[in-house]
Amino acid sequence: MQLLQQNGLTKGLKITSTEQPMVEKAQGEKVTLPCTFTVSPEDQGPLDVEWVLIPIDNQKKEQTIIMYSVDRIYNNYYEAMNGRVQFTNPDPKSGDGSIDILNLKSTDTGTYQCRVKKAPGVESQKIQLTVLDKDTGELSLKNASEEYSGTYNCVAANRVGTDDCFVVLNVTPPINTAGTIAGAVIGTLLGLFLLAFLVFCCCKKRKEKKYEKEVHHDIREDVPPPKSRSSTAHSYIGSNRSSLGSMSPSNMEGYAKTPYNQVPSEDFERRSGQNPNFPPSKVFSSTSASVAAVSVPGD
Template sequence: MENSKTFVSALICLVWSAAAAIEVDIPKDQYEFARGDNITLPCTFKSVIPNPSQITITWFAGDVPILTHYHPSGDTDITFENRMSADVNINGGSGKADLKINSVTISDNNKYQCIVQVPRDKQGKISDTATLTVLVAPSKPICKIQGTASCGQNINLTCVSEEGSPPPTYKWNSYDVLNNPRAHEPRTTDKGGILSLYNITKETSGFYICVSQNKIHSASCNLTISVLPQSTNIGSTAGIIGGVITALILLIVILSCFCCRKKDEDKEDYAMAPQ
């Protein structure tokens, strides 16, 4: 019987302890806003202290404290930048401690933490976190060719958007010279905006369009590929080699003529010398 009373008392104390604790809450784990918006990250709290003499509210961006609000003085220390402010309304031991950010940018993408500290009420959940994502449409991507577009070569087609939040995904589409859509060759890889083409042939020629896309919008760029036959390269190389050889022969002839002329002049000088 005594053990039962002890157990019940312990249970009551446990329940009371759980109920008599501060609770801080941010309603959602993820918040998304468009770049340039004026936004609010909500945070509410409830304390078991009915009229606390002091409440300190701190917001963090990652590991960096960005704002601290003191109640009842109403003072707010902004340690990050002036685009941020606190929207606080306290009624007894509860209220809101929202964070307001004006003209959000990509640099505001972060995990934010709201911490509420009340003297003599340190049990329970004194903080909560949420992730902010500032949405930005992908900028027009830049398409480039890496390598030489000639038969038998391997080349990469690259596609990059300098802006985009969330980070955009990339997809390459291929069209033949008659502008008909076609599937990629079996060995072709399309990953992270890089389309890798192996052992290309004349049939590889055509049009290639890269689409950069995230949940906001999409943008594209394109390339035209004209694959040259290997004979063109061989002929060009042979022409260069032939030109070099011709120049060398011409140089040898000039030097030979110069040497012969020098010898003749030396002989004339010797013949004209007094005996």
């Protein structure tokens, strides 16, 4: 170093970014950690830019989070920041080795060190990053009524800045769900009752039509025809004959007084007219003969 200064030469590699010993950001935001540098013709070696996270616990090792070496970028060293850390300038050879950390988390809090190498020059710079946890500012409204309707403005501020938001609240009266449910149930029951009544009426009417149709087309057996009067007459005569045959002289007197008009003569005549094979003369002759054959003793 002294030999170079005596020959009029100065140190080549130098970090030029403004030193920021501490940076504070809110959770979920993006932060840029600066690290710009210059090189001189004396720095002939390959350029290496490396960012490491120095843990608070000295017992733990440093964690490399991103590196530029031999014209290549390596950003998969630290799994907790995969996809969230990148070089601000895709080509750090231009003299900008700054990095961006996206979507900050509280676990990103720590000391970050930028190391630039280009032999024989070597330079480094540390930055303390603090990520604030976000505070919730929720507003709870219980038993809200229409008077609560309106526009609400929320303002939040901390050491890293201020922010606000607007919320429009519109409170509407609650719907009478109990009445709606009861009405729906009653309507359903009435509909079912009406449907059942219609089905009953249809079935009853169908049965009546079926009964009328069966009665109208029913073929019933006729009542047996009455016995012919000729049979009655024969029976009557036969009975008279048997009676006469069995009469004794003592009871013949009463029978002799029986008028002949009790015999259904009209029936005999009508039947004899209808049936030419029926001889009425024989009937009366036989009767007369039966009567004549009876003798009354003592006369």
